[in-house]
Amino acid sequence: MTHKVAIxxxxxxxxxxxxxxxxxxPAMEIAALAANSKAGQSMGQVFPHLRYLALPDLVTIEEINFADIDLCFCALPHKTSQEVIKALPRDLRIVDLSADFRLRDPAAYQKWYGNVHAASELQKEAVYGLTEFYREEIISARLVAGTGCNSATGLYMLRPLIAAGAIDPDEIVLDLKCGVSGAGRSLKENLLHAELSEGYHAYSVGGTHRHLGEFDQELSAVAGRPVEIQFTPHLVPANRGILATGYVRGDARAVYDTLSAAYADEPFVVVLPMGETPSTRHVRGSNFCHIGVVADRRAGRTIVIGALDNLTKGSSGQALQNANLMLSLPETEGLLLAPVFP
Incomplete structure (x- = not known):
């Protein structure tokens, strides 16, 4: 059976x-593509690297007949997404890639995103899309909220450790670098080549990054008490990839064994041999996340490093992984592409 999807x-x-x-x-057909600002154009015009594909032309959302759609991917900006999803048919299964349904508490959403949620009734039914930890809920979900790419990286590294009591949840520092595609495709002065290349910089310093709302929500839930990490993201002059370095208090062997056990049966999360560290080069264009563990020179301190592709495992690959589950398809279908190297 082929499932028709819209993007x-x-x-x-x-x-x-x-x-x-x-x-x-092998089991999905793209039946509709919407992009209001590019409606009437072909996908090949907007993205020439996709010109070889036989795809429907871009249309407005209003032109799509959702009665013919089995599942809809919503890759719209936050604030826009909630308004659109609220108006979609109630029986339509949706994977949302925006930030609009990641936070369960409407007050938390307002704190981090600065506006009252326009579809708070849908927040209650949305399932957080970190596949490896919400698999059973995702299978039966109507609406799945994709995670932030930064938060996904950090949560893969930290969530099992806090759940197992392998580290001190009050002493976590997460230093993260993200490629420029994480900022989206909109024209921004700070993303011009002359502004960004040949250097990198920290941003949202001091606990203001919106993905902290996800860290607070998810890590506090597994700890059974409030957990607030120190987190500083950096923008690097690379197109894709996230590399996150976590500094934690905990025995390195216990940290390694906990992560190895947590991901032993997971197809996409790979814990490297003890002492080996990951690189964004080794996950580029793939749905894999690599995690490395290294003992710090100070006893009782450990360094955990995670790498994934922000556009794939951090967003669209994760979305497809969740859609596979929602449509009762093999979870790895369409996602076992080898990373692109060099």
Whole structure:
């Protein structure tokens, strides 16, 4: 059986990444592509690297007949996404890639995103899309909220350790570097080549990054008490990839054994041999996350490093992984592409 899917926001980076992945999926057909600002154009015009595919032309959301759609990917900006999803048919299964349904508490959403949620009734039914930890809920979900790419990286590293009591939850420092595609495709002065290349910089310093809302929500839930990590993201002059370095208090062998056990049966999360560290080069364009553990020179201190592709495992690949579960398909379908190297 072939499932017909729609992609809303297909002219953005995550939309294009969804098309790239689904193009070779044996059980999905892209039946509709929406991009209001590019409506009437072909996908090949917007993204020439996809011109070889036979795809429907871009249309407005209002032009799509959702009665013919089995599942909808919503790759729209936050604030826009909640308004659109609220108006979609109530029986339509949706994977949202925006931030709009990640936070369960409406007050937390307002704190981190600065506006009252326009579809708070849907927040209650949305399932957080960190596949490896919410698999059973995702299978039966109608609405799945994709995680932030930064938060996904950190949560893969930290969540099992806090759940097992392997580290001190009050002493976590997470230093993260992200490629420029994590900022989206909109024109921004600070993303111009002359502004960004040949250097990198920290941003949202001091606990203001919106993905901290996800860290607070998820890590506090597994700890059974409030957990607040120190987190500083950096923008690096690379197109793709996230590398996060976590500094924790805990025995390195216990940390390694905990992560190895947590991901022993997971197809996409790979714990490297003890002492080996990951690189964004080794996960580029793939749905894999690599995690390394190294003992610090100070006793009782450990360094945990995670790497993933922000557009794939951090967003569109994760979305497809969740869609597979929702449609009762093999979870790895369409996602076992080898990383692109060099």
């Amino acid at each position: 809303l926001g297909a002219s953005g980076y995550t939309g294009a990444e969804l098309v790239r992945l689904i193009a070779t999926h």
